[in-house]
């Protein structure tokens with residue numbers, strides 16, 4: 059097994075290779091506005107570091123968000139197209155699950171990432187492998203009651219200390235964690251879902267107002 | 276000819292997910308998935324809706340194009356993609372797909388200019404472009420007069436709209452007339468039964484001191500809207516056919532007049548018209564008439580090649596391969612305002628060739 063994992067749902071552009079035993083190469087760069095430019099060179103670098111070729115990959119793992127859409131799509135489109143060109147399966151893993159796995163916590167906690175517009179993408183976890191709630195997008199103040207007293211990880215938690223006083227690292231997801239989680243689930247015989255984006259919000263689309271009269275009254 | 280470059284092109288600058296395959300100047304496949312129906316109720320293209328649709332449609336559309344062309348991806352000589360101009364988020368989906376596809380297959384990547392692609396697509400219809408060629412590009416997104424001396428390296432902008440694109444004016448007038456979106460085809464249809472000289476609508480920027488090759492459709496749009504409102508205010512029925520015909524005549528009169536004048540001024544004897552509005556029947560007819568009178572040869576591709584599609588991107592990509600233009604780097608970005616003077620985005624880094632060589636060795640060797 060050789061998994062190529064990638065995630066672009068947070069400000070990190072992150073890529074990792076997992077050979078079935080463990081991660082053998084990885085790269086993470088934080089630059090929220092250059093996902094499109096950074097991803098392919100990162101894949102190239104990670105493969106070179108491992109001394110492997112892309113056609114050795116037996117599966118692709120892609121973080122499905124939730125996350126800012128434009129960046130999120132860079133990773134998902136890249137994963138889909140690799141899958142097409144190589145004829146290998148593409149597995150979707152929720153980006154928040156990757157963060158939870160990297161948090162490596164025993165007790166209940168919260169993962170929250172920055173959803174911009176003063177909101178967070180978040181979910182509650184029983185432990186690092188068990189998500190309790192569907193990923194959601196909310197204003198921090200509106201969920202304060204639901205996350206009260208719980209430790210929290212992710213940039214969204216670090217950004218709003220009033221709601222998440224017990225926030226700590228990791229800030230962004232890493233493809234290494236995503237790859238380890240996926241490898242563990244696949245080894246356990248689990249089926250991973252198709253890599254469909256978790257947008258959580260409807261597209262911003264204002265229906266234009268009724269035709270505006272231009273003749274002065 | 277078997278040694279002509281076999282290129283797959285990807286276009287996602289607006290609401291069409293286009294994947295085309297050409298061999299040199301021969302069209303092999305032109306697969307398009309459009310999200311236009313999803314935008315109709317908004318009266319215009321919603322960028323986020325378009326981007327979501329591109330992600331969904333990309334892989335199936337690539338598969339459809341390969342099947343239609345009857346070729347294998349490993350036989351391709353290059354992957355071309357629209358790098359700009361266009362909607363930033365939409366472009367990025369196509370660029371991401373093209374980069375991943377080129378990398379995985381070990382093929383060179385060519386980020387190309389959307390406007391230059393609109394011109395180059397005519398090679399698939401009428402053979403190699405004469406050099407130079409004058410091009411009038413008219414759609415919902417652009418209205419430009421371009422002089423192409425070499426479609427891969429030398430495209431000069433002579434004029435452009437200073438406000439609305441020609442296609443936008445059609446959409447807006449269609450909305451005033453409650454005819455739905457997009458407006459071009461429906462106005463064309465009504466206009467056929469109307470009198471183009473019924474109402475004298477203004478011709479923008481045609482005064483002696485106005486810029487010779489620039490366009491303006493905003494004043495026309497306001498004039499038409501006022502005329503319709505006056506009718507409605509007077510309780511009279513709006514003659515939709517005559518309004519459509521007279522409005523359309525005002526648009527295509529200015530477009531063709533300026534295009535023919537540019538040809539004469541620059542001593543160019545070929546005019547190509549591209550973009551979605553090139554499907555307009557009156558534009559085609561009037562351009563034909565005026566070009567004949569001026570001794571200019573008119574080239575207009577079939578309507579399906581005029582609207583946004585992947586074949587036009589593949590056509591320009593094939594030309595880049597044929598003329599040995601430098602491929603793009605793996606960090607190619609989408610550029611929503613890529614200038615028309617950049618027909619493609621060549622790579623700069625020395626490591627580029629190295630990366631491509633590595634990638635080429637990666638597979639099928």
Ligand SMILES: [Zn+2]
Pocket residue numbers: 389393414416550551582583
């Ligand atoms: Zn176009």
